[in-house]
Amino acid sequence: MKRDDLIHPTVSGNKWRKLKEYIRIAQDNPKKGIISFGGAYSNHLYALAFVCYKLKIPCIGIIRGEELNASSNAYLTQIEAWGMILHFVDRSNYREKIIPNQIQKEDYWIIPEGGYSKEGIMGLKDLVNEIHASLKPDYLLSAVGTGTTILGLAQYSNLDTIGILCLNNEEEIKNHILEQELILPKLQLNKEYVFGKYASKPPELLEFCQFFQDQFQIPIEPTYTGKMMFGIFDMLKKKYFPAGSTLVCLHTGGIK
Ligand SMILES: Cc1ncc(COP(=O)(O)O)c(C=O)c1O
Structure with a gap:
């Protein structure tokens, strides 16, 4: 068994593999932050929030469920405490991956849900x-x-x-x-x-x-x-x- 779960207590397993290429890009281009998507218990957003906190990269999480808020569960509370700005969107906007108007998209790299992308695969x-x-x-x-x-x-x-x-x-x-x-x-x-x-x-x-x-x-x-x-x-x-x-x-x- 290849124990990628032991990579790091918070950024463990394939989360780190899928994020690392984006983190490299963000560090090479420090003018931009990172946006990504996830559900209320997303492992992916949890790991991303922690890495961005440690590396001082601005980040935004688009969360599925307009009825939620940062106090809805311990994961959301923690990722907000690490500095990720949370936007709670309804399910149809989430499905379409619509980024709320108040966000300046050009200022961010966008990581698709779950880290699925060419960059994710490269990791x-x-x-x-x-x-x-x-x-x-x-x-x-x-x-x-x-x-x-x-x-x-x-x-x-x-x-x-x-x-x-x-x-x-x-x-x-x-x-x-x-x-x-x-x-x-x-x-x-x-x-x-x-x-x-x-x-x-x-x-x-x-x-x-x-x-x-x-x-x-x-x-x-x-x-x-x-x-x-x-x-x-x-x-x-x-x-x-x-x-x-x-x-x-x-x-x-x-x-x-
Ligand atoms: C713990 C864990 N294992 C496996 C997977 C599946 O990985 P992938 O989305 O790259 O297929 C995920 C989802 O990202 C996950 O959180």
């Missing part, structure tokens, strides 16, 4: 190099949300790469591949372990996460890494991988 290059430096895997595996992480792994590694979908968005990921003009013949998307829908927490999955933690002393959460590891254990049981294969599975963090 996975170092991760692949780190893996190649110490291991010769036959397969790379990661949980899939926006697909940014798995597309980066597949693109830079050129290995058999398996993305375990954590929501029902296979079409969206396929569109992302077309949009980014990627040719990824060794990428497979597996939709067997969604457990119904995004963020579902059926008892079987929660029990698995607890078992995994007890067995290996590695905490995993049920939304992403838990679904991926459940899937891998099931595939092993079904003898999906040829005997002797080396699998590297990515712990994408998400424990905060």
Whole structure:
């Protein structure tokens, strides 16, 4: 298991990988800040707010839900305390990613929701190099949300790469591949372990996460890494991988 969850207590897992290219751009062009989007519990905005606080980069978070405010939960309270300016927008404006009129868009770099973009994908290059430096895997595996992480792994590694979908968005990921003009013949998307829908927490999955933690002393959460590891254990049981294969599975963090 590649423990990207250990990168940093706050900016952990694939959050850092997806943000780093933007942070580099923002640091090279200090006149502009960063805007991004997320829900009320967004791991992505949480990590972004912290990095911007530490590096003194102005940042704005567009939050889904006009009924919310910074006191609605501890995450929003914390990200505001780190200096991110929060704008709460209704669901239809959020869906269209409309930036409120009072914001001068030209003064900001815009990071799409969840860090999905060409720049986000580029951030996975170092991760692949780190893996190649110490291991010769036959397969790379990661949980899939926006697909940014798995597309980066597949693109830079050129290995058999398996993305375990954590929501029902296979079409969206396929569109992302077309949009980014990627040719990824060794990428497979597996939709067997969604457990119904995004963020579902059926008892079987929660029990698995607890078992995994007890067995290996590695905490995993049920939304992403838990679904991926459940899937891998099931595939092993079904003898999906040829005997002797080396699998590297990515712990994408998400424990905060
Ligand atoms: C902990 C965690 N793991 C995996 C993912 C999925 O990554 P991606 O959106 O790059 O597919 C996310 C979402 O960003 C996440 O928060």
